[in-house]
Amino acid sequence: xxxxxxxxxxxxxxxxxxxxxxxxxxxxxxxxxxxxxxxxxxxxxxxxxxxxxxxxxxxxxxxxxxxxxxxxxxxxxxxxxxxxxxxxxxxxxxxxxxxxxxxxxxxxxxxxxxxxxxxxxxxxxxxxxxxxxxxxxxxxxxxxxxxxxxxxxxxxxxxxxxxxxxxxxxxxxxx
Amino acid sequence: xxxxxxxxxxxxxxxxxxxxxxxxxxxxxxxxxxxxxxxxxxxxxxxxxxxxxxxxxxxxxxxxxxxxxxxxxxxxxxxxxxxxxxxxxxxxxxxxxxxxxxxxxxxxxxxxxxxxxxxxxxxxxxxxxxxxxxxxxxxxxxxxxxxxxxxxxxxxxxxxxxxxxxxxxxxxxxxxxxxxxxxxxxxxxxxxxxxxxxxxxxxxxxxxxxxxxxxxxxxxxxxxxxxxxxxxxxxxxxxxxxxxxxxxxxxxxxxxxxxxxxxxxxxxxxxxxxxxxxxxxxxxxxxxxxxxxxxxxxxxxxxxxxxxxxxxxxxxxxxxxxxxxxxxxxxxxxxxxxxxxxxxxxxxxxxxxxxxxxxxxxxxxxxxxxxxxxxxxxxxxxxxxxxxxxxxxxxxxxxxxxxxxxxxxxxxxxxxxxxxxxxxxxxxxxxxxxxxxxxxxxxxxxxxxxxxxxxxxxxxxxxxxxxxxxxxxxxxxxxxxxxxxxxxxxxxxxxxxxxxxxxxxxxxxxxxxxxxxxxxxxxxxxxxxxxxxxxxxxxxxxxxxxxxxxxxxxxxxxxxxxxxxxxxxxxxxxxxxxxxxxxxxxxxxxxxxxxxxxxxxxxxxxxxxxxxxxxxxxxxxxxxxxxxxxxxxxxxxxxxxxxxxxxxxxxxxxxxxxxxxxxxxxxxxxxxxxxxxxxxxxxxxxxxxxx
Numbered sequence: 001x002x003x004x005x006x007x008x009x010x011x012x013x014x015x016x017x018x019x020x021x022x023x024x025x026x027x028x029x030x031x032x033x034x035x036x037x038x039x040x041x042x043x044x045x046x047x048x049x050x051x052x053x054x055x056x057x058x059x060x061x062x063x064x065x066x067x068x069x070x071x072x073x074x075x076x077x078x079x080x081x082x083x084x085x086x087x088x089x090x091x092x093x094x095x096x097x098x099x100x101x102x103x104x105x106x107x108x109x110x111x112x113x114x115x116x117x118x119x120x121x122x123x124x125x126x127x128x129x130x131x132x133x134x135x136x137x138x139x140x141x142x143x144x145x146x147x148x149x150x151x152x153x154x155x156x157x158x159x160x161x162x163x164x165x166x167x168x169x170x171x172x173x174x175x
Numbered sequence: 176x177x178x179x180x181x182x183x184x185x186x187x188x189x190x191x192x193x194x195x196x197x198x199x200x201x202x203x204x205x206x207x208x209x210x211x212x213x214x215x216x217x218x219x220x221x222x223x224x225x226x227x228x229x230x231x232x233x234x235x236x237x238x239x240x241x242x243x244x245x246x247x248x249x250x251x252x253x254x255x256x257x258x259x260x261x262x263x264x265x266x267x268x269x270x271x272x273x274x275x276x277x278x279x280x281x282x283x284x285x286x287x288x289x290x291x292x293x294x295x296x297x298x299x300x301x302x303x304x305x306x307x308x309x310x311x312x313x314x315x316x317x318x319x320x321x322x323x324x325x326x327x328x329x330x331x332x333x334x335x336x337x338x339x340x341x342x343x344x345x346x347x348x349x350x351x352x353x354x355x356x357x358x359x360x361x362x363x364x365x366x367x368x369x370x371x372x373x374x375x376x377x378x379x380x381x382x383x384x385x386x387x388x389x390x391x392x393x394x395x396x397x398x399x400x401x402x403x404x405x406x407x408x409x410x411x412x413x414x415x416x417x418x419x420x421x422x423x424x425x426x427x428x429x430x431x432x433x434x435x436x437x438x439x440x441x442x443x444x445x446x447x448x449x450x451x452x453x454x455x456x457x458x459x460x461x462x463x464x465x466x467x468x469x470x471x472x473x474x475x476x477x478x479x480x481x482x483x484x485x486x487x488x489x490x491x492x493x494x495x496x497x498x499x500x501x502x503x504x505x506x507x508x509x510x511x512x513x514x515x516x517x518x519x520x521x522x523x524x525x526x527x528x529x530x531x532x533x534x535x536x537x538x539x540x541x542x543x544x545x546x547x548x549x550x551x552x553x554x555x556x557x558x559x560x561x562x563x564x565x566x567x568x569x570x571x572x573x574x575x576x577x578x579x580x581x582x583x584x585x586x587x588x589x590x591x592x593x594x595x596x597x598x599x600x601x602x603x604x605x606x607x608x609x610x611x612x613x614x615x616x617x618x619x620x621x622x623x624x625x626x627x628x629x630x631x632x633x634x635x636x637x638x639x640x641x642x643x644x645x646x647x648x649x650x651x652x653x654x655x656x657x658x659x660x661x662x663x664x665x666x667x668x669x670x671x672x673x674x675x676x677x678x679x680x681x682x683x684x685x686x687x688x689x690x691x692x693x694x695x696x697x698x699x700x701x702x703x704x705x706x707x708x709x710x711x712x713x714x715x716x717x718x719x720x721x722x723x724x725x726x727x728x729x730x731x732x733x734x735x736x737x738x739x740x741x742x743x744x745x746x747x748x749x750x751x752x753x754x755x756x757x758x759x760x761x762x763x764x765x766x767x768x769x770x771x772x773x774x775x776x777x778x779x780x781x782x783x784x785x786x787x788x789x790x791x792x793x794x795x796x797x798x799x800x801x802x803x804x805x806x807x808x809x810x811x812x813x814x815x816x817x818x819x820x821x822x823x824x825x826x827x828x829x830x831x832x833x834x835x836x837x838x839x840x841x842x843x844x845x846x847x848x849x850x851x852x853x854x855x856x857x858x859x860x861x862x863x864x865x866x
Contacts, residue, residue, distance in 0.1 A: 040237045043313060079313075146239050166234035170243050 030142055031069030034101070037147050038125050039073040039083070041138060042099050045123050046162035056081040059088050059097035061113060062104050091116040102126040102136060110134055121159050132175075137161065148172050183363045187355055194351045195344065202340035209336050213329045217256070217304055218297055221324050224254055225308035229262075229320035232271070233310050236264055236318045241271055248273035256324040258303065259284060262310075263319040270318065284323035291319075302326055365394050369401065382409035436510040438488045439495035447509040447517055454507070454519050455562055455569045465562040466520035466529035467572050469580040470498065470536065473554040473588045475514035480741075486546045490553065493544050501535045517576075526561040526593075533557045533591035541589075554589030556580055565594050581605070609665060611647060612658055616674050620646045623678050624843035628696070628814050631824060632833035638694030638728070640836060641679035642843045643671060655698075663702045672703045673712060680722035682846055687723065696728035696757060701735040710748035717752065724753035728778060731756060733764025736774070743774065750775040760816070762802060771809060779806050781832065783817025790826040803831045 038058065056078040060070060070085045077083060086097065091113045094100060100122050104110035110126070114134050117124060125138040132139035132152040137159075140149035150173040156163050168174055180188065228247055235244035244262050251257045251273050258280040262271040267287055285305040290296050297306035308320040369386055376384050382405050386398045434446035442450070451467070458465035472494060479487035491510070498516060499508050507519040518536075520529055537555055544551045558580025560572045575594035583592040615621050625639040645653040662668040676697055683695035703709055717724050729749060735742060746756060755777035763782045770776075781802050788795045799815075806813040815827045818837030827835055 037238070043237075044234065146241070164234070166231070167238065170234055170238050170240045 032072055033142065033147065034127070034140075035070040035073050037140065037149075038099060038101055039076065039078070041125065041167060042078055042123060044164040044167040045099075045156075046164075047098060047121050047123075048160035049121070054081065055084040056099075057084045057086055057097045058099040058101065059086045059094060060101045060103065061088050061091060061094070062102065062109070094122065095120060097122050099123045099125065102128065102131065104128055107134070110136075119158055121161060123159075123161055124155070132173075137163075150174070181363075182366060183356075183359050186359045186362060187352065190355050190359075191348055191352060195348055198344040198347055202337070202344055205340060206333060206337050210329070210333055213333065214299060214304070214326075217324065217326070217329055218299075218306065221256070221304055221306055221322055222297070222308065224251065224257070225260075225306060225320050225322045228260065228322075229308045229310040232262055232320070233312045233317055236262060236270060236310060237312060239264075239270075244271035245273070251322075252276065254324075256326075256328050258323045258325045260323070261287075261321045263287060263321065265316065265318055267319055278325055278327075280323070280325045284321065287319060287321050290321065299326075361390075362394065365389055365398065369394075369398055373401070376405065380412075382412050439492045439510045441495050441499075441516075442507070442509045444509065444511045447507075447511060447519075450507065450509075451517075451519060451573070452569045454521065455567070455572065458521065458562060459567060463521065464523040464526055464564070466518075466523050466526065466532070467560050467562070467576045468518040468520065468529065468533060468536075468591075469511075469558045469576040470516040470518065471556045471558075471580050471584065472514035472516075472540075473556060473584075475553060478551055478553065482547065482549055482551070486549065486551070489546045490544060490551060493546070494540065494553070497539045497542075498536050501532065501539050523561065526564045529559045529561055530591060530593065533559060537589060537591065556583035556588050557591035558583055558594065559591060560594040565596075578605075605661060608647075608658060609661055609667075612645070612662060612665075612667060612671075615645055615647075616670060620648070621671065621674060622646055622845070623675060623682065624845055625682075625849045626836055626843040627841050627849065628694070628834055628836045629840040630834045631828050636693065636840075637834060638696060638726075639683075639849065640696040640698075640730070640843075641675060641682075642698070643675050644843075659700070663700050666702060668700045668702045669706055672699060673716065676713065677716045677720060680716055680720035680727065683726060684720050684722045687726070692726070694726045694728055694755075695722070696730050698759065699729045699731055701732070704731070704735055704742065704745055707741075710745060710752070713749060713754070714752055717754075725755075727752075727754035728757045729754060730759040730780065732759050733761070733770075736764075736770045746774050755812070757812075762798065768805075771805070771811075776811060778812035778814065780836075781813065781815040781827075783837075786815050786817045786823055786827070786837075789823045796826065796830075799827070799832070800830050807831065 042056075042058070058070070058073065073083050074085045075082065088094065088097075094113075094117055098121075100117060102110060102113055102124060103126065104113065107128075110128055110131065111134060114124070114136065118135060123138070124136045125140065126136045127140050127142060128136075130139070132150045132155075135152060135155040137152050137156045138149050139152070140147050149171055151163060151168060151171045153163065153168075153174050177185070177188075228251060231250075232244045232247040234240070235247060248260050248262060248271055251260050252275060255275070255278055257273075258275050258278050260273040261269055261284075264270040280303055282300060282302045284303070285298050285300070287307060290298060290305055290307040295306075296308070297304065299305075303326060304324045306322055308322070309316050310318045310320055372384055372386055376382060385402050385405065388395045388398045388402070434442055434449075436443040455465060475487070475490070478490055491514070495508065495510060495516070498518070502508055502518065502520075505521050507521075509517045509519075511517050518532075520532060523529060536557065540553055540555050544553070558576045558578065560566065560575030560579060562572055565575045566572050579592045579594040582595075583590050586592060611620075622644050623641045624644050625641055627636040628638040628640065629635070630637045643655055643659070645658055647653050650657075659668065659671075662671050679695050679697045683693065686693055706712070713729075716722075717727065749756060756775060757778040757780060758776055759780050760782040761779040762785060779802065781799060785795050785799050785802070789799060790796055803813060805811075812834070813832050814834040814836055815823075815832050816836050818824050818827065818835040818839045820839060823837075824835055824839055827833070
C-alpha cells in the first residue's frame with residue numbers, strides 16, 4: 001500500500017476507535033451515572049431493618065455491560081456499611097440485596113423478577129420504560145445532562161422503605 | 176470667656192457638657208454594640224438561611240437537578256437582605272445561582288476561594304456579608320452554598336437607632352437642663368446671696384451682718400466661715416473704734432490738759448496766748464472795745480507757805496470762781512500761772528467800764544475765804560489795758576496790762592490801775608534794767624560800797640555795812656533802790672545776794688588779815704531766805720572765803736517775819752554758824768515783839784525815820800529811848816542809821832546808843848577808801864570831842 005493510504009487508514013481506524021470508544025465511553029459514562037444515581041438514591045433511602053450481611057449490597061440484575069461501571073460505587077460506604085456490588089443472573093438470591101437494579105430483556109422478565117422481589121425490603125430501581133407501573137420503586141430515565149425519575153411510593157411503603165422527601169421533590173412523578 | 180460666666184450658667188454648661196458627653200458616649204457604645212450584635216445576628220441568620228437552603232438543595236445538588244436547585248435557591252427571595260446565592264458542586268463548580276430581584280449591590284461578592292480560606296467561612300465588607308456553607312450529606316461534602324447579603328438593612332436600622340438615641344440624648348439633655356435650672360438654685364442662690372451680702376458688707380462697712388446658713392455642705396461651711404470672719408472683723412473693728420475713741424479722748428484730754436489749768440479748771444496760759452490774738456482781731460474787726468486785765472494776787476505766797484499747797488490750790492480755785500462770777504458771759508478768765516490771772520473783757524461800752532469790773536473783782540476778793548478751817552484774806556493788784564485806746568497790737572496790750580499791774584502793786588496793792596503811756600517807758604526801762612542786771616554780775620558791774628559803823632564812845636569804826644551798787648553802763652552808778660526791788664521780783668536777788676556776801680566776806684577777811692577786826696554787815700532779802708539752801712550757801716561762802724562767822728552780820732527787815740513759815744529753822748541754822756542776825760529798820764515793819772523773843776536776833780538797827788528828827792521831836796526821842804531800852808534789856812547790840820548831824824549823834828550817844836552809821840560818819844565808800852577812813856585822824860577828833 002502507498003504511505004498516504006496507510007495514514008488515511010490509520011486515521012480512519014483511530015477515528016472509528018474513537019467513535020466506538022466514545023460510544024463505549026459514553027455508554028460507560030452513562031452507566032457510571034446510573035451507578036452514581038442509584039448509589040445516591042440509596043443514600044436517601046431508609047430500610048426498616050439493618051442488612052443481613054455486614055455489607056450493603058447493590059445487585060444488578062440483567063446485563064453485563066455495566067461491568068466496571070458500577071465498580072465506582074464499590075468500596076464506598078453506606079450507613080456505615082461497605083458497599084458491595086453483585087451481578088445476578090436470576091432473582092434467586094435477591095434477598096441478599098438491599099438495592100436491585102433491574103435491567104430486564106423484556107417486560108415479562110421484569111414481571112417475573114418483581115414477583116419474586118415484591119414486598120422484600122429491597123429498593124428496586126430500573127430504567128425500563130414504565131417500570132414503575134410494575135411496582136418498581138424508582139423508574140429513571142437518562143437524559144443528556146441529567147437523570148429524571150419517577151417514584152412508586154406505595155411500592156416503597158409496602159416494602160417498608162422510606163424515601164427522603166428531599167429526593168422525592170426531585171421526582172417527576174410520584175404515585 | 177468661660178470664667179466670666181455667672182455661676183448658674185457655668186453649672187448648666189458643666190452639667191450639659193458632661194451629661195451630653197456621657198449620653199453621647201453611651202449612645203455611641205450602644206450603637207456600636209448594636210452594630211456588633213447586628214452583624215453577629217445577621218451572620219447567624221444568614222448562616223441559618225444558608226444551612227437551610229443548602230441542606231434543602233443537597234438532593235438537587237447530588238442529583239444534578241439544576242432546576243430544582245434554582246427553585247430552592249429562589250426561596251431566598253423571601254429574605255430581603257440576600258443579594259445573591261450560588262450553589263457550587265464539588266470543584267468547585269457553580270451549579271446554580273440566585274440573584275435577588277430587588278436587593279441590589281454594586282459590590283461583587285467575595286470569591287469562594289477567599290471565603291474558604293477564612294476560619295468561619297464568612298467575611299464582612301463594609302457593604303455586604305459573604306459567607307459560604309458546606310453542604311454535606313451523611314457527613315460527606317457535596318458542595319457549597321455561597322451567600323452574599325447586603326448590610327443596608329443593618330445600617331438603616333442602625334441609623335434609625337442613632338437618630339433615636341440622638342433624639343433621646345437631646346430630650347434627656349433638655350430634661351437635665353430644665354431640672355438643673357431648677358436645682359442649681361440650691362447651689363447658686365446661697366452663693367449669690369453670700370456674694371451680695373459680702374458686697375453689702377464691703378460697701379456699707381456693716382460688719383454686723385450675718386449670713387443665714389441653710390445647708391451643712393461646703394457652702395454652709397463657707398457661710399459659717401464668713402460669719403466667723405465677720406464676727407472677728409466686727410470685733411476688731413469695734414475694738415479699733417473703741418481704741419480710736421479712747422485715743423481721741425486721750426487727745427482731747429491732752430488738749431484740755433495742755434490748755435487748761437488743772438487746779439482751777441480755767442484755761443491756761445497757752446490757751447490765753449492762743450486766744451488773745453484772735454480776740455483782739457475780732458474786736459478790731461467789729462470795732463468793739465476790748466479790755467485786758469492782769470490780776471495778781473497779793474499775799475498768795477504767804478498763804479501758800481503758811482497753810483500749805485493744798486490750801487493754796489483751794490485758794491486759787493476759789494479765787495477763780497469768785498472772779499468768774501463777776502464776769503459776764505463771753506468774757507474770758509484764764510489762769511496764767513502762779514497767782515496771776517488774766518481777763519479778756521469783750522464788747523466794752525467804754526474803756527472805763529473795765530475799771531468797774533476791776534473794782535467788782537477786788538470787792539469780791541475782799542470777802543475772806545474759809546479754807547480748811549482757816550480764814551484767809553487776799554487782795555488783788557489789777558492792771559488794765561484796753562484796745563483800741565491803749566494799743567491795737569496784742570503784744571503792746573499785754574505789756575501795758577503787765578506794766579499797769581506792777582504799778583498797782585507799787586501803789587500799795589489791792590487796787591487797779593489803768594495803763595498809762597508813761598508807764599510804757601517805765602516798763603521798757605524795767606525790762607532793760609532786768610536784762611542788764613542779769614549781766615551785771617558777770618560783767619563785774621556790781622560793786623560793794625562800805626559804810627562804817629562808828630562807835631563814838633570808843634572813837635573807832637567797829638564794823639562796816641556792805642551796800643551793793645551797780646555801775647550801769649548807761650545810767651551810771653545805781654543804788655539798791657534802783658534795782659533791788661526788781662531783783663527781788665525776778666528772784667535774781669539770790670544771785671546778787673550771794674555775790675555780795677562772798678565779796679564782802681572776802682574783803683572782810685582781807686581786812687582781818689591786815690589787822691582790822693571789823694564786823695561785816697550785809698543785807699539779806701526775804702527772797703533769799705526763801706531758798707531752803709540759803710544757810711548752807713552762807714556756810715559754804717564762809718568756808719570758801721575763810722571769813723570768821725562771828726564777825727558776820729546778816730541784816731534782815733521785819734517783813735520777813737510776816738511771810739516765812741520755816742523762818743525759825745532758817746534763822747536757827749544761820750545762828751548756828753556763829754554769825755549775828757540783825758534787824759534792819761527796826762520799828763517800821765510789822766512790829767511784833769514776840770519775834771524778838773522767838774528768833775535768835777543779836778542786833779537791832781534803829782530806823783532812820785526815828786533818827787531824822789532827833790532831838791527836837793519828843794516822840795522820836797521817846798521811841799528811840801524805848802528801842803534802846805529793849806535792846807539793852809534783851810542784850811542785843813544796837814546801831815542807829817541815818818545819822819547825819821552832830822545833834823543826832825549826841826542825842827543817841829547820850830541815850831545809850833553810841834554806835835552810829837550815817838553820812839555824819841561817812842558815805843558808803845569803796846573798799847580802798849575805807850582804809851583811808853580807818854586811818855583818818857578824824858576819828859581821833861571824834862574821840863577827843865566826847866570828853
